[in-house]
Amino acid sequence: MWIGSNSKDFKVLNRLLVRDMIRRRGPIARYEIARETGLTASTVTVIAAELLEAGVIHEVGHAESSGGRRPILLELNARAAHALAIRVQRGELVVAVFDLARRILAERSYDLDTTAPEDVVSTIGVSFEELLQETKIARDSVLWCGVAHPGLISSSTGVLERSSNLGWVGVPVGDMITESIGNIPVVVENISNAAALAEKEYGLGRGHRHLVFINLSVGIGAGILANGEIYGGMQGYAGEVGHMTLLVDQGPICVCGQQGCFEAICSSRTVLERARSVIPEDILRQNGLVKEKLTMAHLASAPLASEPEVQSLVNEIGRHIGVVVANLISMLNPEIVILGGELALLGSRLLAVVEAEVEKRTLEEVRRQVRVRISKMHDQAPLMGAYALALERIFALEDWRDPAYATPREGNQ
Numbered sequence: 001m002w003i004g005s006n007s008k009d010f011k012v013l014n015r016l017l018v019r020d021m022i023r024r025r026g027p028i029a030r031y032e033i034a035r036e037t038g039l040t041a042s043t044v045t046v047i048a049a050e051l052l053e054a055g056v057i058h059e060v061g062h063a064e065s066s067g068g069r070r071p072i073l074l075e076l077n078a079r080a081a082h083a084l085a086i087r088v089q090r091g092e093l094v095v096a097v098f099d100l101a102r103r104i105l106a107e108r109s110y111d112l113d114t115t116a117p118e119d120v121v122s123t124i125g126v127s128f129e130e131l132l133q134e135t136k137i138a139r140d141s142v143l144w145c146g147v148a149h150p151g152l153i154s155s156s157t158g159v160l161e162r163s164s165n166l167g168w169v170g171v172p173v174g175d176m177i178t179e180s181i182g183n184i185p186v187v188v189e190n191i192s193n194a195a196a197l198a199e200k201e202y203g204l205g206r207g208h209r210h211l212v213f214i215n216l217s218v219g220i221g222a223g224i225l226a227n228g229e230i231y232g233g234m235q236g237y238a239g240e241v242g243h244m245t246l247l248v249d250q251g252p253i254c255v256c257g258q259q260g261c262f263e264a265i266c267s268s269r270t271v272l273e274r275a276r277s278v279i280p281e282d283i284l285r286q287n288g289l290v291k292e293k294l295t296m297a298h299l300a301s302a303p304l305a306s307e308p309e310v311q312s313l314v315n316e317i318g319r320h321i322g323v324v325v326a327n328l329i330s331m332l333n334p335e336i337v338i339l340g341g342e343l344a345l346l347g348s349r350l351l352a353v354v355e356a357e358v359e360k361r362t363l364e365e366v367r368r369q370v371r372v373r374i375s376k377m378h379d380q381a382p383l384m385g386a387y388a389l390a391l392e393r394i395f396a397l398e399d400w401r402d403p404a405y406a407t408p409r410e411g412n413q
């Protein structure tokens, strides 16, 4: 941990340190901040006064007294700044405004044609304006935007090199979105990497440094955390497990053009297509379902879940996922593997099949301490990851000072 310095040269760093301490440990008294940071009481008092003046923190009552006066507690003003978080997926877009305490203030979801990047970006622009109006927050208080996006993304430039699923090649997604939302800075990350970060910050991955998240949706990818950091490989493209070959020279053709890819066999689209073809029409009719409108939620719950055709489909899909999970465990020796995305709706039934494959296909010593889990974040992990990326950058900014930060206290609780 960074230890504070009382030299004037470190004024900015000290302010960041105090703000971060209040964010992580608040409500907290000034004397505790001094004790934890190594700063003098008077330095903490001066910085706290500046942060109060700027509306970045506020006072929230008193701590229990240990004899003398009861110390006043300080807390971060969750509305002192805001983050925009975006999730892009084939046929889907989610745009949400968050406060600093992980609360969604307003959100828009769209089913849209994602063929043209321009259409998606212009929808983001319109959506942002609507969200500003709905929440009545100042535009200037939105300091960063995080985007969870499918495909091969250079996270340093925000350029999408290729997404087979969206059919996009060489799109400067980061710059385009920045322009559409009034030049707010944007960080773009691969959707599975973003989801892995969300699991580490807010989900089952908390406390783990070696984690694999597998996003099992219309596209399939993995986010790998090695030693607490995203493992991106040379160009940031690591984790493209969807295009690992599971069937050599056989099986369905993938969106990438190859045959037998994991994604071609197990994407939510394939699973639903398979379900439509194997579940007898009369079973669907009896349950008031229409083939074309079948969803993963239908397959996951009664009465369809107990149909033999659905069970054998889940078994087959689970075995393929299990093979991939076993291979990843052998290769990476993670502490935890988290299965998320649409297929995670299949829950414990899917997990049991995956675990049986892992048991069969890994060395006991490697497997012993690894846990395989179904994400509890449902489909929220990519959006929460986009938020976490924006938040990290907001807290790296030296100063949030702006008239808009003097937001009133109401609505902060």
Ligand SMILES: [Zn+2]
Residues within 6 Å of the ligand: 242, 243, 244, 254, 255, 256, 257, 258, 261, 263, 264
């Ligand atoms: Zn492929």
